[in-house]
Amino acid sequence: MDFFNANMKVFLIAALSLYLLGWLFYLLKKKTPGHVLFICGWMVNMLIFSLNWIFSGAPPFGSMYHVLVFLGLCFFPLHIILRRRGDSGWTSAYFAFASALPLTGALFFDIDLPWRRMPALQSAWFVPHVTSYMVSYALATIAFSMMSVKFFRILAFHEKELRRYDEDAWQIIRMAFPFMTFGLLSGALWAEDAWGMYWSWDPKEIWALITWGLYLIFLHCRLAKAWRKYSDIAHVLAFAALLTTFILVNLLPRLSSALHSYA
Amino acid sequence: MLRSAIIIFSAIVLFLLAGALPIFSKAPSIIFSNPLFLVLVCVLALMICICCLRVDFSMRRIGFYAVHIGTVIIIAGALLGYFRMQNSEFAVPCNSEGSFSELLLDNGNSIKLGFSCKVSDFHVKFYPEAQIPERFDAKIQFSIDGKVSNEQLLMVNHPAYFKGWRFYLMDYDQGSQYHVVLFAKKDPGRMTAIAGIWILLFGAFVLCFRKNHLPPDGGVI
Numbered sequence: 012m013d014f015f016n017a018n019m020k021v022f023l024i025a026a027l028s029l030y031l032l033g034w035l036f037y038l039l040k041k042k043t044p045g046h047v048l049f050i051c052g053w054m055v056n057m058l059i060f061s062l063n064w065i066f067s068g069a070p071p072f073g074s075m076y077h078v079l080v081f082l083g084l085c086f087f088p089l090h091i092i093l094r095r096r097g098d099s100g101w102t103s104a105y106f107a108f109a110s111a112l113p114l115t116g117a118l119f120f121d122i123d124l125p126w127r128r129m130p131a132l133q134s135a136w137f138v139p140h141v142t143s144y145m146v147s148y149a150l151a152t153i154a155f156s157m158m159s160v161k162f163f164r165i166l167a168f169h170e171k172e173l174r175r176y177d178e179d180a181w182q183i184i185r186m187a188f189p190f191m192t193f194g195l196l197s198g199a200l201w202a203e204d205a206w207g208m209y210w211s212w213d214p215k216e217i218w219a220l221i222t223w224g225l226y227l228i229f230l231h232c233r234l235a236k237a238w239r240k241y242s243d244i245a246h247v248l249a250f251a252a253l254l255t256t257f258i259l260v261n262l263l264p265r266l267s268s269a270l271h272s273y274a
Numbered sequence: 275m276l277r278s279a280i281i282i283f284s285a286i287v288l289f290l291l292a293g294a295l296p297i298f299s300k301a302p303s304i305i306f307s308n309p310l311f312l313v314l315v316c317v318l319a320l321m322i323c324i325c326c327l328r329v330d331f332s333m334r335r336i337g338f339y340a341v342h343i344g345t346v347i348i349i350a351g352a353l354l355g356y357f358r359m360q361n362s363e364f365a366v367p368c369n370s371e372g373s374f375s376e377l378l379l380d381n382g383n384s385i386k387l388g389f390s391c392k393v394s395d396f397h398v399k400f401y402p403e404a405q406i407p408e409r410f411d412a413k414i415q416f417s418i419d420g421k422v423s424n425e426q427l428l429m430v431n432h433p434a435y436f437k438g439w440r441f442y443l444m445d446y447d448q449g450s451q452y453h454v455v456l457f458a459k460k461d462p463g464r465m466t467a468i469a470g471i472w473i474l475l476f477g478a479f480v481l482c483f484r485k486n487h488l489p490p491d492g493g494v495i
Contacts, residue, residue, distance in 0.1 A: 127401045127404060127406045127408070128408075129406065129407070130407060130408070130409055130410060130429070130430035130431070131430050131431065133409070133430070133431060134431045185482045186482060186483070188478060188482050189475075189478040189479045189481075189482045189483065192474065192475060192478040193475060193478075193479075196471045196474065196475055199471065200468065200471060201431075203464070203468075204431050204432075204433065205430055205431050205442075206442065206444070206457070207361070207433065207440065207442040207457045207459050209467065209468075210352070212293065212302040212303070212306050214294055217290055217293055217294040217302070218294055220290055221287055221290045221291060221294060224283060224286065224287040224290065225287060227283065228280055228283060228284060228287070231276060231279065231280050231283075232280065234276065235276045235277060235280070237277065238276075238277060238280060
């Protein structure tokens with residue numbers, strides 16, 4: 012076990028390298044080696060997650076490092092589900108690249124941080140709350156990457172027939188939204204059980220509500236013909252709010268959250 | 275109607291942003307209790323109701339109705355709680371000595387509970403080699419006219435309920451372990467808000483998991 016603990020960063024680098032290699036093969040239109048590398052990367056990622064669980068003795072969601080490792084794990088199963096739902100085979104490159112991003116972030120956090128679950132975290136809501144948020148964040152990252160590539164192709168190559176980006180990003184946000192809603196509302200139900208208030212206007216809570224509201228505006232703008240042109244702006248703002256909720260609220264002392272100081 | 279709802283909702287998001295940015299520390303308490311914010315939330319609830327009434331009823335739209343009606347029910351429950359909730363946070367001895375039947379509410383008024391409570395059998399368990407509590411709990415006993423009526427275990431994430439009041443174990447005296455900190459509340463909007471939460475969740479999963487293509491020229495799905 013000491014060997015694994017000492018080499019955790021090596022495993023992290025191995026997993027993210029496999030993801031990035033898979034992405035490169037997808038870009039070169041070589042799907043089979045791309046799939047193999049993506050699956051190998053996911054298996055190493057799963058090994059890191061399992062070791063984190065063994066070392067902490069509880070579901071490993073106790074620090075940004077733990078959560079980022081879990082986020083990296085979410086993309087591959089979501090890609091399989093989306094492929095089974097429809098024609099999303101062309102999105103493999105996005106999923107492989109996005110899987111590497113959280114693992115890159117995890118390298119910068121302290122992996123030896125001892126974690127002991129405080130009483131408030133010992134709730135049945137803990138795992139579903141974090142899991143649903145990670146699923147929604149993973150899907151939102153894919154949708155935002157698609158939109159970024161769409162704009163890059165419009166600006167760089169003056170392409171016009173890019174409806175598949177809009178269509179698939181729309182389907183992915185629609186799939187992300189109920190998980191984000193569950194994360195938000197399960198947090199409220201949990202807070203009601205733990206502290207007697209389902210809403211405390213804590214910075215993390217407010218930013219989570221802003222993120223949810225901006226994605227709601229995006230979905231409604233998509234449905235109103237006259238407002239369709241604003242939907243991309245709403246999408247960019249929503250993803251910026253998501254990054255603030257997930258990362259900045261925890262890292263910037265002035266935005267810090269008292270009730271969510273542990274993650 | 276959809277456009278007006280987007281404008282109102284955008285205004286609410288701007289209010290949230292003003293409360294979230296660290297301009298000054300008391301911003302959230304000032305902004306979110308501002309009458310204008312409450313009026314905006316009420317207008318949004320009204321517009322959602324009108325929107326639901328305008329759409330022809332069909333079982334295919336069950337998800338649409340559930341998310342919108344669920345949101346209105348949550349707002350109704352939250353407003354009911356905001357105006358009518360009675361709550362108090364207080365320290366009480368945890369060795370059976372202190373019994374209380376009256377609370378000093380957070381708004382300065384005091385209220386008679388109609389029963390008396392006392393806390394006993396406080397235990398705290400620490401993680402090995404660390405002064406971090408793994409678990410702490412106590413027993414809370416409710417009596418009416420001197421007769422013990424009910425006894426419940428009180429721990430974090432496990433509140434006690436008696437005669438419309440909910441009691442939460444918040445903290446304890448980490449020095450001498452002489453007292454615990456309790457939070458007590460009577461919230462008439464709680465069940466309404468929780469019902470709204472489950473209805474909204476049901477609707478969100480039904481609505482978003484149904485395959486629907488992006489409409490080419492706008493229009494409500």
